[in-house]
Amino acid sequence: MGLTSNKVLVLAVLLAVLLFAGTVWLWPHLARRTWQAVSGRVGMLLATQVALFACAGLVANQSFGFYASWADLLGEETDQGVVVDNNGGSTGGPLQVVGTQQMSLSGGGRPQLSGQIQKVDIVGRTTHIASPASVYLPPEYFQPQYRNRTFPAAVVLTGYPGTTQALVSKLKYPETAQNLAKDGRMQPMILVMLRPTVAPPRDTECVDIPGGPHTESFFARDLPDALLAHYRIGRKPGSWGIIGDSTGGYCALKLAVHHPEVYAAGVGLSPYYKAPIDPTTGDLFHRNKALQNRADLAWSIRHLPAPNTSLLVTSSRLGETNYKATLAFINAVRATNKTRIASIILASGGHNFNTWRREIPGALQWMSGRLSDL
Structure with missing residues (x-):
């Protein structure tokens, strides 16, 4: 069991x-x-x-959704998947579909009515990082009138350690996106859901660690390349967004700040703004002060060229420890006069799923307005 x-x-x-x-x-x-x-x-x-x-x-x-299995809990989940190209080409492709999960909505057995969640294994061509993911394809993706259309995509990240299934069953990203699109409040969008923990049980904080793993490069380059080769996703920089909670929120903001040529929008739900160093992370920077500074988002905003991207951050006046840091980050971004910043500040709400479920509809709607499907 x-x-x-x-x-x-x-x-x-x-x-x-x-x-x-x-x-x-x-x-x-x-x-x-x-x-x-x-x-x-x-x-x-x-x-x-x-x-x-x-x-x-x-x-x-x-x-x-802290741990997905007994092996995950005990730190034994270290095996990397073997990837096979299912498009009729040679083996060794970067993405393999290993299963599907139907949406639990009316018409759930018909993807053209309810969409589909595909379970995939991805291996980065340059970083060699292997990670499972779940890809939500909206109903329009399967409808004949949209067969030549590309769609915007949002990478959705869990916190640490987190489970991908929690993004589906607890935070209800696919269901929320589908309902918003049905109501005309956002455009149909592909969601790529996965953990930022690509080297379990280590928390790599989406950092390119000297000697590896190069997690930031995986999310900035390998992941989009693998998805573009397999799905009808827009190829322009304005086609990609990224969203996450807690650790995933920090990663989402960092990737949008450091790689605006890839991510046109980044959303941090209850994020923090600099990578911690603790027993779960180990030595992330190997005493390289430049790398440590770069992983500090406030430092990046103040000292690096202002990125041409849009950011959304969330917090609560009561219940979140990042409230003051979030206000400081908003003010720092405003001072750039180039990077755009928005926020959701709740009167109260803790660092938990219930709070994030209240923020996700507005965050997805905001992101949809900043992405293109071309």
């Missing part, structure tokens, strides 16, 4: 209930002052607490 299985959660809850009931039932028999009775009380209390913490952890993981 998988880590995110409801059966695992039910079994954990049942075990906790049984241990609690057993503790209550056996407590009178363990009330003596012998070492056996004391050990029994300690053991029963410890087992009950562990079971309760396990239940809480499983609920949190299902709600926020």
Whole structure:
């Protein structure tokens, strides 16, 4: 049974209930002052607490999508996929479709009515980074009248560690995009959903780490190249946007700031603005101060040529720790007189899925207005 299985959660809850009931039932028999009775009380209390913490952890993981599997949790998910070109060409292509997932909407079995989510494996031609992704294709992509049309694309990033499925089932990006397009509030758009964690379990913060992995180059060059070779996506710089939450939000802003020739718009939902150094990241910069400065978005805005791109940042006056940093970043971008900046500031909202679900419709609508399908 998988880590995110409801059966695992039910079994954990049942075990906790049984241990609690057993503790209550056996407590009178363990009330003596012998070492056996004391050990029994300690053991029963410890087992009950562990079971309760396990239940809480499983609920949190299902709600926020921290880990996708037991191997992911234990840091054992390191295998790289073997990519095969399914277009009739030679093997070794950068993108392979490995499965599909139908949208859970009316007409869900017919892509021309509800769109389709394709599960793909991507290997960067220059960075050799391998990463799975889920690609949402809107209904129009499959309709005959649009067969010669290209579509804008948005790269959608999770936080760290995050799971791609959470972007679909928890944050509901495809469903939101489809409803907005149906209502005429945004144009049909391809969504490329994946984790910024391309070298699990390490958090590379979308940095080109000396000696590798070169995560920034993967997202700036290899990922768009692989997708352009397989899907009908516009080839002009104005055809691409990028959005993410938390770590993914930092990555989205950084990629738009550093690579405006690729990403015409970048959205950071509850982002931070400089790469942290902690046990999950390891040594990202190898004492290279220039690389460390470049990974600081406020430093980049102040010291590098202002990028010709559009940025959107979000925060909350109450509940988010990045509120003051977000206001400072907005002011820094305004001073460039070239880079465009917008914001969503909620009265209250924590660093969680519920807050981001409130921000995603407005963010996608904003992005759609800044992308071209040519």
